Amino acid sequence: MSEGQGLLEVKSLSKRFGGVTAVEDFNAVVRDNHLVGIIGPNGAGKTTILNLLSGVYPCNSGEVVFEGRNVAGLKSYEIGRLGVARTFQNIRLFEDMNVLDNVRTAYSWRARYGLLQAMVGWKGVNIFERAVEEKALHWLDKVGLYKHRHEYTGSLPYGLQRRVELARALAGEPKLLLLDEPAAGLNPAEVRELIEFIQKLFDELGLSIILIEHRMEVVMRLCHWIYVQDFGRTIGQGTPEQIRKDPVVIKAYLGEEFE
Amino acid sequence: MSYFITVGVFTAITTLGVLGTFVLTGLTGLFSLGQAAFMGLGAYVAALAVVTFHVPFPLALVLAVVVAVGVGYVIGFTTLKIRQDFFALATFGFGEAVRAVMNESVKWTGGAMGFAGVPRLTTPLLALVSLVAGIWLVRNVRGSKFGRDCLAVRTDELAAEVMGINAFDHKLKVFLLGAGLSAFAGALMAFFTTYVEPAMFGWMQSAVWIIMVFFGGRDSLTGAIVGAASLSALPEILRFASQWRVAIYTLIILLIINFRPAGLFGRWELSFETLGLKRSGPGPGRRLPGHAAEKGGAGADE
Numbered sequence: 282m283s284e285g286q287g288l289l290e291v292k293s294l295s296k297r298f299g300g301v302t303a304v305e306d307f308n309a310v311v312r313d314n315h316l317v318g319i320i321g322p323n324g325a326g327k328t329t330i331l332n333l334l335s336g337v338y339p340c341n342s343g344e345v346v347f348e349g350r351n352v353a354g355l356k357s358y359e360i361g362r363l364g365v366a367r368t369f370q371n372i373r374l375f376e377d378m379n380v381l382d383n384v385r386t387a388y389s390w391r392a393r394y395g396l397l398q399a400m401v402g403w404k405g406v407n408i409f410e411r412a413v414e415e416k417a418l419h420w421l422d423k424v425g426l427y428k429h430r431h432e433y434t435g436s437l438p439y440g441l442q443r444r445v446e447l448a449r450a451l452a453g454e455p456k457l458l459l460l461d462e463p464a465a466g467l468n469p470a471e472v473r474e475l476i477e478f479i480q481k482l483f484d485e486l487g488l489s490i491i492l493i494e495h496r497m498e499v500v501m502r503l504c505h506w507i508y509v510q511d512f513g514r515t516i517g518q519g520t521p522e523q524i525r526k527d528p529v530v531i532k533a534y535l536g537e538e539f540e
Numbered sequence: 541m542s543y544f545i546t547v548g549v550f551t552a553i554t555t556l557g558v559l560g561t562f563v564l565t566g567l568t569g570l571f572s573l574g575q576a577a578f579m580g581l582g583a584y585v586a587a588l589a590v591v592t593f594h595v596p597f598p599l600a601l602v603l604a605v606v607v608a609v610g611v612g613y614v615i616g617f618t619t620l621k622i623r624q625d626f627f628a629l630a631t632f633g634f635g636e637a638v639r640a641v642m643n644e645s646v647k648w649t650g651g652a653m654g655f656a657g658v659p660r661l662t663t664p665l666l667a668l669v670s671l672v673a674g675i676w677l678v679r680n681v682r683g684s685k686f687g688r689d690c691l692a693v694r695t696d697e698l699a700a701e702v703m704g705i706n707a708f709d710h711k712l713k714v715f716l717l718g719a720g721l722s723a724f725a726g727a728l729m730a731f732f733t734t735y736v737e738p739a740m741f742g743w744m745q746s747a748v749w750i751i752m753v754f755f756g757g758r759d760s761l762t763g764a765i766v767g768a769a770s771l772s773a774l775p776e777i778l779r780f781a782s783q784w785r786v787a788i789y790t791l792i793i794l795l796i797i798n799f800r801p802a803g804l805f806g807r808w809e810l811s812f813e814t815l816g817l818k819r820s821g822p823g824p825g826r827r828l829p830g831h832a833a834e835k836g837g838a839g840a841d842e
Binding site: 337356392 | 676677680681684685686688689691692694695696698699700701702703704705706707713717759
């Protein structure tokens with residue numbers, strides 16, 4: 282698996298918090314148009330991996346090669362601009378803003394006007410803002426939030442908040458999308474809907490996705506390749522079929538309940 | 541000049557200065573206890589330029605803004621990376637340092653005795669035009685991506701950064717905008733009162749400005765203007781109540797903070813749309829061409 286030059290190549294990534302090693306020697310490859318899953322029990326370091334990939338934390342050692350360039354050590358806004366978008370396990374929306382404005386933030390860094398032009402109301406500001414609104418509405422329509430566009434995100438129900446976050450991440454047209462437990466807090470019906478939705482996005486947009494998930498059905502049904510983490514280490518990887526049968530994985534995580 | 545016009549000009553200039561606090565606190569959520577020091581900086585720079593160096597008045601106004609923005613850059617660059625509460629402390633230190641410099645450099649500023657003999661060049665018209673221009677600038681900034689991005693940074697800096705927004709850069713720019721606005725107001729103030737003294741620009745003044753912004757509502761430009769204008773005129777209006785006016789002033793603020801925590805105006809903005817004089821144009825209410833989403837066809841919603 283590791284021979285191909287991928288969109289993203291993670292080489293022996295490590296992160297320690299004080300004396301605790303959250304991620305140790307993590308290696309992974311994500312090719313173009315690939316859906317990769319990371320599973321593992323609580324505290325396995327899954328979210329830490331996403332935080333390292335998106336530049337939220339600096340890593341202690343290792344490389345994150347995105348499109349042939351080592352991005353480890355870059356600030357999160359720099360990584361975001363390269364085309365890596367993400368969602369958060371415990372939804373992080375801009376609650377003081379409405380749904381539409383939340384999604385519009387995805388385009389801000391692309392704006393071709395500065396503070397001075399904004400101050401004097403330069404006409405390019407308006408042109409840009411209109412184009413952005415059009416695009417943002419397009420994404421809201423895609424996730425079925427068009428009619429909620431003027432509502433403040435803090436007042437939306439949980440399931441819809443998740444979708445706003447997804448629209449916000451997608452709006453920047455990322456090459457790589459990092460999803461941190463997108464099914465957390467959803468009921469079984471919503472989970473099935475989410476699986477279909479992610480599959481549809483993936484087919485339509487041709488991006489690559491790294492998915493962290495607790496719920497087996499999500500990962501097993503969607504992912505092409507799965508990494509299994511336990512206590513910061515990778516204890517197994519493979520296709521969903523292989524993972525299902527891997528005795529080490531079953532012992533560490535899946536347990537008796539899963540087939 | 542009649543009493544009312546004097547109060548009016550004074551209020552307009554103060555409101556312009558408070559706009560500096562409004563952009564900083566309203567947009568980025570940062571508290572500056574040195575905002576009035578920028579006003580002082582503007583006042584002294586402009587006064588010195590005209591009185592001591594015989595610089596023409598319009599140029600002195602520009603100079604006041606340039607110096608304040610320059611000083612603001614140094615202060616902002618070094619302090620905006622630290623935590624929000626430490627930033628408030630740092631600006632407190634900055635403000636008091638500016639005041640100390642004004643107090644101690646007696647040869648230039650007249651020290652604690654104040655700087656007298658400034659010609660009265662700020663006309664009521666100039667004050668009014670400046671205020672309107674200031675409001676217009678702030679309104680434009682809030683309506684642009686800067687307003688949005690700053691709000692995003694204020695709400696969740698981490699998420700904003702992941703969206704590609706450079707939080708530090710935004711804070712710095714807004715800090716400089718605020719410094720420039722307050723400094724310009726300070727220059728106008730010096731040439732209106734014809735006398736400035738360091739005591740006018742202490743941290744207490746900055747704190748009062750923050751109160752004014754929260755009184756009107758930090759998410760509403762209308763609120764900030766009304767808050768600044770009414771609270772700066774209030775002590776004058778309440779003059780008949782002599783020693784009771786401070787108590788009344790305090791009571792009004794307490795009532796607002798208690799019963800309208802988001803400020804008097806919340807998020808409400810005065811505009812042609814909210815007054816019902818104009819149908820909302822592009823934006824709200826507009827259909828997305830080619831999509832049937834509004835008819836409930838969004839599917840996934842149900």
